[in-house]
Amino acid sequence: MVAGTSTGGVARRLRLGMVGGGEGAFIGGVHRMAARLDDRWELVAGSFSRDAERGARSAAALHVAPDRAYADWREMARAEAARPDGIDAVAIVTPNASHHAIARAFLDAGIHVICDKPLTTTLDDARDLVRAVAASGRVFALTHNYTGYPMVRHARAMVAAGEMGAVRVVQVEYPQDWLSTPLEDTGQKQAAWRVDPAQAGPAGSLGDLGTHAHNIAEFVTGLRVERVLADLHAFVPGRALDDNAQILLRLSGGARGMLWSSQVAPGNENALRLRVYGEKGGLEWAQEHPNQLRVAMLGEAPRVLARGVGPLSPAAAHATRIPAGHPEGYLEAFAQLYRDAAEQVAAALEGRAPDPASLLVPTVEDGTRGVAFLAAAVESNKRGGAWVELAAG
DSSP: OOTTOOOOSOSSOEEEEEEEOOTTOSHHHHHHHHHHHTTOEEEEEEEOOSSHHHHHHHHHHTTOOGGGBOSOHHHHHHHHHHSTTOOSEEEEESOGGGHHHHHHHHHHTTOEEEEOSSSOSSHHHHHHHHHHHHHHTOOEEEOOGGGGSHHHHHHHHHHHTTTTOSEEEEEEEEEOOTTSSOGGGGTOHHHHHHTOHHHHOSOSHIIIIIHHHHHHHHHHHOOOEEEEEEEEEOOSTTOSSOSEEEEEEEEGGGOEEEEEEESOOTTOSSOOEEEEEESSEEEEEETTSTTEEEEEETTSOOEEEETTSSOOOHHHHHTOOSOTTSOOOHHHHHHHHHHHHHHHHHHHHHTSOOOGGGGGSOOHHHHHHHHHHHHHHHHHHHTTSOOEEOOOO
16 A cells, blocks of 8 residues: 555545535636545535525536535535534635635534635734634644645655755745736636635735745745745736736745746746755755656755655655656645545544644645735835735734
C-alpha cells in the first residue's frame, strides 16, 4: 500500500455536504472529485445555488436525495445538525464574500468545515472565524490545494531541515491570461463574480491568485510576510478590481521577496512558480511541472528531484499515491487536503489524536494571515506604494 493511504478507524465514509457548486460552477466540481478520489467522503446533502430551481436540478444530477437538497444554507445547517445521520463536514465553494457567514453558521451548528480560499474578505470576519473554530472545537480546513503536492511538501521539509540554510530571497508568481479581455461582459459566470467587489472582495487577481502565492511562500519557507509594498492595477478598461499585482515582500528573519499575480499575461495558463534561495542553496517548483523539484546547492550543479524516485521526506511520501512515471497533478493535490481533512475529522469523531502527517492542511489561522496580506496590499496600493505592515491575526 502506498504511504498515507490508511482509511482511519471510522467504519463508513464520512458524510459531506456542500454549499455552492451547482450548475455552471467550476470549483465545486473540483472539490467533489477531490473528495471522491480516496473514497473517504460521500456527498449526501447540499444547498447548491441561490436559485431554488437550479439548486434542485444540481442536487438531482449529483444524486442527492430531495429531502437533503436545501434551498437555503441556513436551513441546511439547522436540519443537518439535527439529523442522526447528519453531515460530518460541509464544503463551502461559494464566492469569497459569503464564506464567513456560511462557515460561522455550520461551526455554530457543530459541523466541521472545509472552505475554499480566500478565507474571508475582511480581517474582522477572519478573526471571528478563528474564535468560532476555537469555541466549537471543530476542524477547519482551507483548500490552498497547492500545499497538497508531494514535492511542495518535500521542499518545505528541506527548508525546515536547514538544507538551504537561512532563507534570504523568496520569489513567487502566479500568472494566468484568461481575463486579458473583458470576458465578464459576455456573461461568463466565473469571470463575472471574480471582478465584482461585492462578491470577490477588495482584490481581484491578488485575491484569486496572489493569495495562493502568498500561502505557498509561507508554507514552504516557514517564514511570515510582515510588510508589503504593492502596485495593483486593472489593465482592462472598466474593471473595478486589479487584474495584475506586483508586490515587494519583507519576511520574518530578514528575508526579502517579490510576488506577482496576473490574469492578463498572455501565454500563461496556470503558472504558479516558487523559488527560494538560502545561504547554502536554492529550490524551484512550478505547478505546471509539479512532480519535479529543482535543487541547486551553492557551488554544485543543479539537480532535479522527482516524485516517487529515491528517498524523499515522509511528508512527500504521505502525499504520494502512485509509482514514479505516472504523473500526479492538480486533482491529486486537491484530494490530499480532503484525505488529510478526513483523518482529522475521523479522529475528532473517535476522540483520538489525528495522524501528525495529516496536519499540513491549511488552517483558519493560515487563512487569516492570507486576509491580512490582502488587506495590507490593498492599503499599500491606496497609499501610492507605501510599505504597510500586516495586521496581527
